[in-house]
Amino acid sequence: MRLERIILKSFGCFDRRDFDLSDGVNLIFGPNFSGKSTLVNAIFFALTGKPIVPRVGLPAMAQSGASSGTAGINFRNGEQSYQLFRSTQGEVQLRQKEENAEKWRILFTGKRSADEDLRKQFHFSYHHLAAATFLREGEIFEFLARQPADRRDVLNALLGIDRLMEVRQRFIEGRRVAKREEKRIQDHQRSMRVTTVKNHREEIERVEAELKNLEGEYELLSGKAGEGGDTVLAAELTQAHERFQKEIDGLIQERASVLSGFTDVDHLRTSIKEIETATASASGLEKQRDELIQGIGSLNSQIQTLSVECETLRQLIDSDHGHCPTCHQPVQQKIIAGILAEKESARAASQEELEAQQKTLDEHTANINALRGLRQRHQLMQGKIEQLERIEKQLANLQREFDRVASRLGALQPTTPLQTGAISDAADPAQLAEQRRQLKYRIDSLRRRLDGLNREEAVIAHKLEELQRTQHQANQILRTRLSFELACDGVEKTIASLQQTILQPAEKEIRRWLERMDLTRFSQIDLKSQHLLPSLNVEGSERNLLLLSGSEKMMLYLCFKAALSEALGALGFFVFDDPTLHLDPDRRGAMIDFIQRLAEEHQVIVTSNDPEVRAGLPDAHLIETVSGNASS
Amino acid sequence: MPSTLENELGEIYEREVEKLIESESKYHSALGAAEVSAVVRAFRFALEHGPDKVTVQMLYDMIDDSSGD
Numbered sequence: 001m002r003l004e005r006i007i008l009k010s011f012g013c014f015d016r017r018d019f020d021l022s023d024g025v026n027l028i029f030g031p032n033f034s035g036k037s038t039l040v041n042a043i044f045f046a047l048t049g050k051p052i053v054p055r056v057g058l059p060a061m062a063q064s065g066a067s068s069g070t071a072g073i074n075f076r077n078g079e080q081s082y083q084l085f086r087s088t089q090g091e092v093q094l095r096q097k098e099e100n101a102e103k104w105r106i107l108f109t110g111k112r113s114a115d116e117d118l119r120k121q122f123h124f125s126y127h128h129l130a131a132a133t134f135l136r137e138g139e140i141f142e143f144l145a146r147q148p149a150d151r152r153d154v155l156n157a158l159l160g161i162d163r164l165m166e167v168r169q170r171f172i173e174g175r176r177v178a179k180r181e182e183k184r185i186q187d188h189q190r191s192m193r194v195t196t197v198k199n200h201r202e203e204i205e206r207v208e209a210e211l212k213n214l215e216g217e218y219e220l221l222s223g224k225a226g227e228g229g230d231t232v233l234a235a236e237l238t239q240a241h242e243r244f245q246k247e248i249d250g251l252i253q254e255r256a257s258v259l260s261g262f263t264d265v266d267h268l269r270t271s272i273k274e275i276e277t278a279t280a281s282a283s284g285l286e287k288q289r290d291e292l293i294q295g296i297g298s299l300n301s302q303i304q305t306l307s308v309e310c311e312t313l314r315q316l317i318d319s320d321h322g323h324c325p326t327c328h329q330p331v332q333q334k335i336i337a338g339i340l341a342e343k344e345s346a347r348a349a350s351q352e353e354l355e356a357q358q359k360t361l362d363e364h365t366a367n368i369n370a371l372r373g374l375r376q377r378h379q380l381m382q383g384k385i386e387q388l389e390r391i392e393k394q395l396a397n398l399q400r401e402f403d404r405v406a407s408r409l410g411a412l413q414p415t416t417p418l419q420t421g422a423i424s425d426a427a428d429p430a431q432l433a434e435q436r437r438q439l440k441y442r443i444d445s446l447r448r449r450l451d452g453l454n455r456e457e458a459v460i461a462h463k464l465e466e467l468q469r470t471q472h473q474a475n476q477i478l479r480t481r482l483s484f485e486l487a488c489d490g491v492e493k494t495i496a497s498l499q500q501t502i503l504q505p506a507e508k509e510i511r512r513w514l515e516r517m518d519l520t521r522f523s524q525i526d527l528k529s530q531h532l533l534p535s536l537n538v539e540g541s542e543r544n545l546l547l548l549s550g551s552e553k554m555m556l557y558l559c560f561k562a563a564l565s566e567a568l569g570a571l572g573f574f575v576f577d578d579p580t581l582h583l584d585p586d587r588r589g590a591m592i593d594f595i596q597r598l599a600e601e602h603q604v605i606v607t608s609n610d611p612e613v614r615a616g617l618p619d620a621h622l623i624e625t626v627s628g629n630a631s632s
Numbered sequence: 633m634p635s636t637l638e639n640e641l642g643e644i645y646e647r648e649v650e651k652l653i654e655s656e657s658k659y660h661s662a663l664g665a666a667e668v669s670a671v672v673r674a675f676r677f678a679l680e681h682g683p684d685k686v687t688v689q690m691l692y693d694m695i696d697d698s699s700g701d
Contacts, residue, residue: 167678167679171674483671487671491675
C-alpha cells in the first residue's frame with residue numbers, strides 16, 4: 001500500500017488542505033503547534049476510525065468551532081487507486097478509481113462500521129497499524145510502562161489469538177457439559193452394578209435338582225402308604241401346569257401389544273432398516289441448512305448495505321448542495337443516478353436470491369423436522385425390539401418349565417415302591433404320614449424358593465440388557481468428552497504454532513535490523529516470554545528494554561516495529577511522529593540512517609522539527625508546516 | 633490477524649490435532665477419523681461464524697453426533 005495524498009476538511013488545525021505524498025521518505029517539517037502530528041493522526045484516523053492518541057474523543061479531532069471534520073487519504077494498493085474518507089461523526093466512504101477513467105466508484109458509504117471490510121480488503125487492522133506501522137510521539141515510554149497483561153492483550157489481538165481463545169472457551173464449556181453427562185451415566189452404571197452383582201443360575205439348577213429328588217421320594221412314600229401319591233402329585237403338577245400356561249398367555253398378549261402394527265419381529269426389523277437407510281441418505285441436511293442460514297444472513301446484510309447506499313445516493317441527488325457531505329467532492333447528478341440504478345438493480349437481484357434461498361430453507365426445515373420424526377420413531381422401534389427380546393427370553397424359560405411339568409404329568413404312572421433304606425424301614429402308617437408331611441413342607445418351600453429365584457433371574461436379565469445399553473452410552477460420552485479435550489488442546493497448540501510462525505521470523509528480522517544498525521551486541525531476543533517486550537539476553541544475563549539508555553531503547557524499539565510489520569505482512573509504509581525526540585546527537589545520525597534504509601524498502605512518512613533531520617534527509621519529499629497553515 | 637494466517641488457521645489446527653492424535657495414547661486409543669473430522673469441522677465453524685453466533689450446544693451436537701457412529 002502506498003499513500004498518495006492526505007485530504008483534510010475542518011480537521012485539527014486545518015480548514016481545508018490536501019498534501020501530496022511521494023514514494024521513499026516524506027518529511028513533514030515545521031515548528032511545534034504547526035499541525036505535524038495532526039497529519040499523522042489524520043492518516044491513522046482515516047484507516048482505523050480511531051485517534052492515534054488514546055482516550056481522545058472523535059469530535060475533539062474536528063477543527064475548533066466545526067460541527068464535523070473529515071480526514072481522507074488517496075492510496076494505491078497493487079494496481080488499484082482508492083480514496084478513503086472518514087468524518088468525525090463516524091461516516092465512512094471508500095471509493096475505487098475506475099480503470100482508464102478519472103471517475104471514482106463508491107465501494108461503500110455510510111455510518112456503519114467499515115473496519116471488517118477494510119481489514120478483509122487491505123489486510124490491516126487497528127492493532128497492526130498501532131503496533132507495527134505507526135510510531136507516535138512518546139509511544140515507546142508508554143509501551144514500556146504497560147502491564148504485561150496489557151501487552152499480552154495487544155499480542156493476542158495482533159496474532160488473532162483473542163478469537164482463538166474465544167473458540168477455546170466454547171470448547172471448554174462443551175467439555176464441561178460432556179463431563180457432567182459422563183458422571184451421570186457413571187453413577188447410573190454404579191447403581192446397576194450393585195443390584196446385578198449376583199447371578200442365580202447355579203442356585204436355580206441346584207434347587208431344581210433337589211426338588212426333583214424330593215418329589216421322587218414323595219411319590220415313593222405316597223405309594224408305600226397306599227394313599228394314591230400319584231393323585232396328590234398330579235393335582236400339584238396340574239396346578240403348576242395351569243399357572244405356567246397363564247403366565248405364557250400373559251406374555252403372548254404382551255408380545256402382541258408390543259408388536260401392534262407389525263406382523264412379526266422380522267417385519268419390525270425391516271422397518272427399522274428402512275428408517276436407517278432414509279436417515280443416512282438425509283444426513284447432510286442439517287449442514288446444508290446451516291450453510292443456507294449463513295447465506296441468508298450474508299444476503300440480508302448485503303441488501304441492507306445496498307439500501308443504505310441507495311438512500312445516501314438518493315439524498316445526494318435530491319440535495320441542492322452540489323457537494324458530497326463526506327468527501328466534499330462536486331456531485332455529478334448523471335453519474336450518481338447511474339450508480340443508483342446499478343445499486344438498485346443489484347439490490348433487487350439480491351432480494352430475489354434471498355427469497356429463493358428462504359424458500360429452500362423452508363423446505364430444508366420441513367425435511368429436517370420429518371427426519372427428526374423418523375429418528376424418534378427409530379428409537380421407539382429399537383425399544384420395542386429390546387422389549388420383544390426380553391419377552392422371548394422369558395417365554396423360552398416358561399416354556400421349558402411348562403414342558404417339564406407337562407412331561408411329568410404325562411408320564412405319571414402308579415408308583416412302584418422302591419426299597420430304599422430311608423423309606424423301607426418306615427412301615428408304620430403314622431411315621432409314613434409324618435415323613436410325607438415333612439417332605440411336602442420342604443417341597444413347597446423349595447418351589448417357592450425356585451419361583452423367587454426365577455423372578456429375580458428375569459429381573460437380572462433385564463438389568464443386564466440395560467447395563468449393556470448404558471455401557472454403550474458411556475463409551476459414546478467418553479469419546480465426546482475426549483473429542484472436546486482434543487479440540488481444546490488443538491487450540492492451545494495452534495496458538496503456540498501461530499506465535500512461533502509470527503514471532504520467530506519477527507525476532508530474526510529484529511536481529512537483521514540490529515546488525516544493519518550496528519547494534520549487534522544484543523542477542524537472543526525473546527518477544528513471547530515478555531509479551532511483545534523484546535527482552536534481551538546479553539552474554540547469558542537477562543536485560544530488558546527498561547535497562548537500556550533512552551536512545552538505545554528508541555533504536556531497538558524501531559527495529560522491533562520494522563520487524564513486526566514484516567512478520568505480520570508489511571503494509572508498505574511507515575509513519576513516524578518525531579522519531580529523534582530524546583535521542584543524543586550520535587543516535588540522531590543513526591536514526592536518520594535507519595529511516596533512509598527503511599525507505600529503500602518502504603514508503604516512510606516522518607514528522608520532525610529537528611534541523612539535523614532535515615539536513616540528513618536531503619532527498620526527502622518535504623512538506624513544510626507553519627502554525628495552522630501548511631505548504632507543500 | 634494477518635489475513636493469510638487467518639485463511640490458513642483451519643489447516644494449522646487440523647495439523648496440530650492430527651499430531652495430538654498420533655502422539656497421545658488417550659486420544660488415539662479412543663478416537664477415530666470421524667471424531668477428528670468433527671472436531672476440525674466444529675473449529676472451522678466456530679472461527680468462521682464467531683462466538684456470538686455459535687452456541688455451545690451447536691458444537692456439542694456436531695461432536696457428539698460423530699461419537700455415536
